[in-house]
Amino acid sequence: MKNNIKVYRAIHDLTQENLSEKVGVTRQTINAIEKGKYDPSLELAFKLARLFDARIEEIFLYEDREARNSERKG
Numbered sequence: 001m002k003n004n005i006k007v008y009r010a011i012h013d014l015t016q017e018n019l020s021e022k023v024g025v026t027r028q029t030i031n032a033i034e035k036g037k038y039d040p041s042l043e044l045a046f047k048l049a050r051l052f053d054a055r056i057e058e059i060f061l062y063e064d065r066e067a068r069n070s071e072r073k074g
Contacts, residue, residue, distance in 0.1 A: 002061040005034045008052045023047045 009019055016030040023044060032038035040048070040060075049056045 001039045002036060002063060003033060004059050004061070005030065005048065008048075008054065008059060012052060019048075019051075022051055 005019075009016070014022070016027045016034075020027045020030045024047075025044065029038065029040075033040050045056050045060060049059055052059065
């Protein structure tokens with residue numbers, strides 16, 4: 001899942017470590033989410049949205065698997 005976590009971190013002047021402490025996960029989890037290697041739980045997505053005072057849809061950009069797979073093939 002694509003996301004704007006890095007952008008929102010920059011706006012709020014937060015490091016991955018700062019953000020991880022605020023939402024109760026490891027820095028590695030934040031890193032993996034930013035790189036699109038890990039999709040956060042719904043609870044974590046809401047925590048991030050609340051922290052950044054944004055809607056989940058502004059932070060996380062949903063792509064269905066079929067669309068992703070067809071892009072990779074083409």
